[in-house]
Amino acid sequence: MLRSTLARRLRPLLACGIVLALLAGCAGGGGGGSKDVVVAGGTITVSMDVHKVSDSPSFTVLEHINETLYVMDEQGNVKPLLAAELMQSSADGMTHTIKLREGIKFTDGEPFNAAAVKVNLERILNNDLQWKSLISLVTDIETPDEYTVVLKTSAPFAPLQFHLTHGGVAMISPKAIAQGDEYLASNTVGTGPFKQKEYQKDELVVLERNDDYWGTKAKLNTVTFKAIKDDGPRIVDIESGNADIAVRIPATEKARLENNPDIDVEVTETLRILYVYFNVNNPPFNDKRVRQAINYAVDKEAIVNSLLGGAGRPQDAPMTPAVFGYSAQTPYEYNPDKARDLLRQAGVAEGTKLTLHHPTGRYPQDAQVAEAIAAQLKEVGLDVELKTEEWANYLEVTNKPANENVVQMAMLGWSTPTMDADYALYNLFHSTQHPPTGFTRGFYANPEVDRLLDLGRTTVDINARKQHYADAIELIWDDAAWLFLHGISELTAVKKGLTGYVLHPSERILLHGADKR
Amino acid sequence: MRAYVLRRLLTIIPVLLGASFLVFASVRMVPGDPADVIAGDAATPEVKARIRREMGLDRPLIPQYVTFLGKAVQGDLGTSARTGDSVARELAAKLPNTLKLTVIALTLAAAFGVFAGVISAVRPNSVFDHASMVFALLGVSIPVFWLGFLLMLLFSIQLPKLFGTGPWLPPTGSGSWQHLIMPSLTLAAFSMAIIARMTRSSMLEVLRRDFIRTAWSKGLGERVVIYRHALRNALLPVITVMGLQVGSLLGGAVLTETVFAFPGIGRLLVENGILQRDYPVIQGTMLFITTAFVVVNLIVDVLYAVLDPRIRYS
Numbered sequence: 001m002l003r004s005t006l007a008r009r010l011r012p013l014l015a016c017g018i019v020l021a022l023l024a025g026c027a028g029g030g031g032g033g034s035k036d037v038v039v040a041g042g043t044i045t046v047s048m049d050v051h052k053v054s055d056s057p058s059f060t061v062l063e064h065i066n067e068t069l070y071v072m073d074e075q076g077n078v079k080p081l082l083a084a085e086l087m088q089s090s091a092d093g094m095t096h097t098i099k100l101r102e103g104i105k106f107t108d109g110e111p112f113n114a115a116a117v118k119v120n121l122e123r124i125l126n127n128d129l130q131w132k133s134l135i136s137l138v139t140d141i142e143t144p145d146e147y148t149v150v151l152k153t154s155a156p157f158a159p160l161q162f163h164l165t166h167g168g169v170a171m172i173s174p175k176a177i178a179q180g181d182e183y184l185a186s187n188t189v190g191t192g193p194f195k196q197k198e199y200q201k202d203e204l205v206v207l208e209r210n211d212d213y214w215g216t217k218a219k220l221n222t223v224t225f226k227a228i229k230d231d232g233p234r235i236v237d238i239e240s241g242n243a244d245i246a247v248r249i250p251a252t253e254k255a256r257l258e259n260n261p262d263i264d265v266e267v268t269e270t271l272r273i274l275y276v277y278f279n280v281n282n283p284p285f286n287d288k289r290v291r292q293a294i295n296y297a298v299d300k301e302a303i304v305n306s307l308l309g310g311a312g313r314p315q316d317a318p319m320t321p322a323v324f325g326y327s328a329q330t331p332y333e334y335n336p337d338k339a340r341d342l343l344r345q346a347g348v349a350e351g352t353k354l355t356l357h358h359p360t361g362r363y364p365q366d367a368q369v370a371e372a373i374a375a376q377l378k379e380v381g382l383d384v385e386l387k388t389e390e391w392a393n394y395l396e397v398t399n400k401p402a403n404e405n406v407v408q409m410a411m412l413g414w415s416t417p418t419m420d421a422d423y424a425l426y427n428l429f430h431s432t433q434h435p436p437t438g439f440t441r442g443f444y445a446n447p448e449v450d451r452l453l454d455l456g457r458t459t460v461d462i463n464a465r466k467q468h469y470a471d472a473i474e475l476i477w478d479d480a481a482w483l484f485l486h487g488i489s490e491l492t493a494v495k496k497g498l499t500g501y502v503l504h505p506s507e508r509i510l511l512h513g514a515d516k517r
Numbered sequence: 518m519r520a521y522v523l524r525r526l527l528t529i530i531p532v533l534l535g536a537s538f539l540v541f542a543s544v545r546m547v548p549g550d551p552a553d554v555i556a557g558d559a560a561t562p563e564v565k566a567r568i569r570r571e572m573g574l575d576r577p578l579i580p581q582y583v584t585f586l587g588k589a590v591q592g593d594l595g596t597s598a599r600t601g602d603s604v605a606r607e608l609a610a611k612l613p614n615t616l617k618l619t620v621i622a623l624t625l626a627a628a629f630g631v632f633a634g635v636i637s638a639v640r641p642n643s644v645f646d647h648a649s650m651v652f653a654l655l656g657v658s659i660p661v662f663w664l665g666f667l668l669m670l671l672f673s674i675q676l677p678k679l680f681g682t683g684p685w686l687p688p689t690g691s692g693s694w695q696h697l698i699m700p701s702l703t704l705a706a707f708s709m710a711i712i713a714r715m716t717r718s719s720m721l722e723v724l725r726r727d728f729i730r731t732a733w734s735k736g737l738g739e740r741v742v743i744y745r746h747a748l749r750n751a752l753l754p755v756i757t758v759m760g761l762q763v764g765s766l767l768g769g770a771v772l773t774e775t776v777f778a779f780p781g782i783g784r785l786l787v788e789n790g791i792l793q794r795d796y797p798v799i800q801g802t803m804l805f806i807t808t809a810f811v812v813v814n815l816i817v818d819v820l821y822a823v824l825d826p827r828i829r830y831s
Contacts, residue, residue, distance in 0.1 A: 040689075046599055046600055047599070047600040047601060047602070049601065052601065054556065054557025055557060127567070128561075128563045128564050128566070128567040129564070130556065130557065130564060132561060132563065132564060133561045133564075136561070181601055182596075182601060182602070182603070184601075185600055185601035185602045186602060200610070200780060201600060201602060201607065201610065202780070202784075202785070202788070202789055203690075203691070203778075203780040204690070226689070226690060226778065227778060228689050228778040229775060229778070229784075229788060230775060230776060230778075232666055232669075232776075233666070233669065233688060233689050233776055233777065233778055234689075236666075236669050236670065236673055236674060236688045236689070237688055237689050239674055240673040240674050240677070240684040240688050241683060241684060242673070242684060242687060242688055242689065242690075390549075390792075391554065391792065392548075392549030392550075392551075392553070392554045392792065392793070392794045393547075393548045393549040395549065395550070395553040395554060396548055396549050396550050396553060397548070399550075399553060436562075437562055
């Protein structure tokens with residue numbers, strides 16, 4: 001009897017299940033209509049306020065909306081965008097004149113003019129906003145006429161034009177700014193080829209074409225940026241046709257995805273490098289020979305080829321070739337014998353115990369790279385203990401002032417979004433940037449390097465500037481301030497049929513000119 | 518009954534006070550400076566100082582806590598240091614999603630779990646009993662993220678490929694009821710298994726009791742004996758387990774939401790709160806989850822009283 005009751009009870013359930021499955025079968029995902037593109041990112045923008053965000057996924061979204069005065073192409077050339085021509089700097093390098101394009105409007109109808117530029121730059125300067133450091137030498141902003149802005153700096157400031165290409169100083173409509181910070185956290189208005197349509201914080205942003213755009217209009221109707229933190233689901237998203245672009249493909253998935261007839265895997269050399277710094281305050285790393293020995297002991301080619309599937313470039317300078325001021329050095333070739341020699345000369349005993357701090361999940365294969373380094377250092381007689389830290393904790397541990405700092409070696413990455421050597425070197429090698437103030441976390445200090453970096457900052461002549469940086473890089477390289485590892489390449493999966501997109505070395509995806517078949 | 522409920526309601530206050538202090542203190546004990554994480558690589562000390570000031574971290578601990586509590590009582594959970602948005606609004610935006618997920622998962626788990634448990638107990642050692650207990654064992658043992666990923670591969674890639682269609686179910690995101698199917702099944706699996714096993718053992722025990730034998734001997738029908746006499750008595754431990762499952766569902770939601778990139782409070786807590794050291798987000802979300810857990814426990818206690826009159830007088 002119970003069995004018959006059971007069967008009777010089960011029947012509707014079964015029916016429901018079948019109907020559900022059938023209905024679900026019709027729920028084809030697809031990247032929407034033909035001119036709609038879905039980008040599956042690890043994260044989307046942290047906020048809609050371009051002056052307050054700091055990471056490239058945020059800029060990827062917002063630079064379709066908020067434009068900058070100047071722009072940097074993939075080759076690192078500066079071009080005017082909202083400015084009408086390149087910046088004119090006075091002979092003393094302290095007065096900088098910017099002519100603006102005329103007749104541009106923000107998508108809320110506000111005119112783009114000198115007053116708007118002033119409102120934006122003052123907002124950043126007066127409120128200590130994220131990217132203040134880019135323009136911190138600016139002391140005065142003058143607007144002699146509607147389309148001219150004159151910036152006065154407290155010292156000659158050569159990289160200013162490079163810095164004005166950075167998304168962190170992009171233009172927001174003054175009317176939107178007037179509505180206050182909380183409004184700007186979830187709403188933005190710009191002059192760009194797209195405008196904000198929908199924003200679900202941390203989940204997705206939908207942009208739609210700005211039909212009144214002043215330049216070449218976009219071909220896509222909408223662009224949706226989705227946040228999918230885990231690699232697996234992000235790959236499923238593009239494999240199932242749910243997304244058109246999936247970022248940060250792990251090297252281990254590259255070969256498999258390349259076999260998929262519907263997907264291309266693009267490799268982009270980014271502006272980010274990976275390195276291990278030495279705490280030069282304490283033995284044994286206060287001895288240059290030890291630092292050099294470690295550079296000889298680690299096989300960077302092998303790390304890139306075996307752990308990253310070739311998605312990287314062994315370093316020959318403390319920056320990538322796309323950055324202005326780059327100057328190639330002779331790499332420390334893999335030579336364990338030489339490493340042992342140098343260690344012996346420096347009096348480092350066989351079996352010396354060292355620690356290497358490293359993050360996990362922050363950079364491609366970071367923990368595996370750290371393991372490889374430890375294994376290779378063991379070959380030359382160094383016993384390296386790995387200390388894995390979660391990111392937030394990691395930042396704190398590595399940022400302690402000298403007397404509390406217990407780090408010996410630590411892995412970090414650095415990206416140079418301004419594509420200028422000042423940003424690449426000053427933060428990382430100038431002795432004013434020691435913890436807890438700056439990012440020279442290994443306490444590296446070389447007065448000559450300091451002098452050259454200061455000169456680089458203030459020299460207006462491009463060739464002279466380049467030379468200062470070349471000289472500084474030579475010293476840094478010889479000092480072996482870091483274990484120089486590799487430049488990181490990004491793997492991006494793109495559905496076939498999408499054209500005209502730009503995978504920028506600054507880890508941004510630009511869809512201004514993209515089209516979809 | 519009313520006095521009983523009132524008494525239980527009053528005990529919530531110290532529990533929540535204690536929990537709020539624990540949450541507040543523990544986030545500050547975890548190493549990692551929020552300003553470091555939020556400000557990013559190239560931030561100047563001034564930027565970091567601004568962030569600390571905005572978060573109120575430049576003040577002593579106790580005044581910070583008092584401010585937090587005072588505002589929380591009025592429903593103001595503070596402002597996210599990372600995004601500048603109000604935490605209450607962030608919670609309100611994500612909560613409906615997590616609620617949908619949890620309610621569907623709990624319903625599925627309760628319906629299928631009790632059903633399978635009862636049938637298994639009534640027909641012990643039958644094929645159904647063995648099959649459902651194997652599934653229960655699997656449900657308890659399979660990690661949530663793995664199960665979710667397998668479902669995703671099956672319904673979004675492999676089956677569509679086999680039949681040459683588009684994805685049967687959207688692998689990630691939210692917005693339609695199709696988006697809820699895989700996450701809620703994934704989330705329900707563990708609880709379903711626990712409830713099935715609990716119901717089975719509880720039922721087996723009750724079915725051996727004297728009053729059931731009496732009921733049979735009175736000539737009552739199978740349905741009456743099983744559902745009215747046995748199940749009602751067997752449900753008490755099952756309801757306890759269900760109450761506890763609400764907690765583990767909220768916890769499991771963190772993993773499920775991450776796998777399916779589903780916008781709920783679990784991901785808000787982990788990805789935006791803990792990993793970014795965004796104290797207001799952690800505090801607000803934890804406080805909310807604690808409150809939900811306490812309230813559900815209260816409901817469970819009241820349900821006991823309804824099911825078992827003896828409890829009201831204890």
